[in-house]
Amino acid sequence: MNSNNPLKSLDHWEDDLLERYPEKKKSKKKDDFRNYTDSERQKTVSEFYRLNHKFQTYEFVIKKEKEFLSFNKRKMKVWDAIDFLNTLVDDSDPDLDLDQTQHLLQTSEAIRNDGHEDWFILTGFLHDLGKVLCLFGEPQWAVVGDTFPVGCRFSDSIVYPEFFNDNLDIHNEKYNSKLGIYNENCGLENVKMSWGHDEYLFQILKPHLPLPALYMIRYHSFYSQHRENAYDFLLNDQDHEMFEWVKKFNQYDLYSKAPKPPNTKELKPYYQDLISKFLPEYINF
Ligand SMILES: [Fe+2]
Ligand SMILES: [Fe+2]
Numbered sequence: 001m002n003s004n005n006p007l008k009s010l011d012h013w014e015d016d017l018l019e020r021y022p023e024k025k026k027s028k029k030k031d032d033f034r035n036y037t038d039s040e041r042q043k044t045v046s047e048f049y050r051l052n053h054k055f056q057t058y059e060f061v062i063k064k065e066k067e068f069l070s071f072n073k074r075k076m077k078v079w080d081a082i083d084f085l086n087t088l089v090d091d092s093d094p095d096l097d098l099d100q101t102q103h104l105l106q107t108s109e110a111i112r113n114d115g116h117e118d119w120f121i122l123t124g125f126l127h128d129l130g131k132v133l134c135l136f137g138e139p140q141w142a143v144v145g146d147t148f149p150v151g152c153r154f155s156d157s158i159v160y161p162e163f164f165n166d167n168l169d170i171h172n173e174k175y176n177s178k179l180g181i182y183n184e185n186c187g188l189e190n191v192k193m194s195w196g197h198d199e200y201l202f203q204i205l206k207p208h209l210p211l212p213a214l215y216m217i218r219y220h221s222f223y224s225q226h227r228e229n230a231y232d233f234l235l236n237d238q239d240h241e242m243f244e245w246v247k248k249f250n251q252y253d254l255y256s257k258a259p260k261p262p263n264t265k266e267l268k269p270y271y272q273d274l275i276s277k278f279l280p281e282y283i284n285f
Pocket of ligand 1 (some may be wrong): 127128197219221
């Protein structure tokens with residue numbers, strides 16, 4: 001186990017999400033998960049969250065914003081970024097894992113099959129592109145996993161809440177009260193979230209996509225809110241309205257995994273058109 005990157009596959013935290021939030025329609029089937037025993041995965045997932053909860057402090061988020069929100073790492077066409085993301089190799093079983101592009105396409109194709117608008121389909125296709133952070137050398141715990149507000153008390157509804165005992169912010173009076181540095185119902189726009197692929201991609205795509213799409217991207221890993229409503233006291237009316245979209249999106253993100261991988265080559269022209277309808281040719285990462 002690499003001490004800074006305990007997950008054997010970057011997607012194992014998402015498999016863990018399926019156990020925490022099984023699809024209502026289906027009973028949980030063991031085959032739905034990768035061939036990596038539950039106990040083994042559980043161990044790496046808990047180690048992953050131990051690191052995540054220890055190191056995601058308010059200061060850490062500010063530091064990462066400075067480092068990444070000047071977008072001077074790499075300039076790429078969207079499809080090249082998708083291909084780049086696919087070079088993310090992890091040591092899980094290659095026969096059983098879908099690559100990153102396939103997860104994106106399964107999500108977006110499920111949205112498309114339900115007849116949703118094109119911006120929604122595109123959002124499905126792009127939503128995890130922020131995981132390129134891993135390829136810039138970032139540890140797993142600063143890229144994936146549940147996200148949560150920093151700068152106020154950590155909710156017990158966040159997965160593995162006990163690991164926050166190692167987070168320095170719980171000893172800081174500024175940050176350890178219910179509201180911390182925030183005002184009641186100040187709106188999530190004013191709230192800093194733990195750093196990861198969600199916030200990073202939101203900041204990149206902010207000028208280009210409609211508001212519901214931006215909410216889906218920014219908050220899709222904020223399970224303690226979109227599943228548990230643990231932070232209602234920070235949300236404003238717009239947030240409540242937009243979280244209906246986040247919840248809708250989450251169904252596709254979690255439950256679109258199908259055994260048959262989508263045909264990337266066949267689908268590429270359609271997605272190329274969609275990308276050029278909404279986004280510039282080059283994006284700065
Ligand atoms: Fe994601
Ligand atoms: Fe995803």
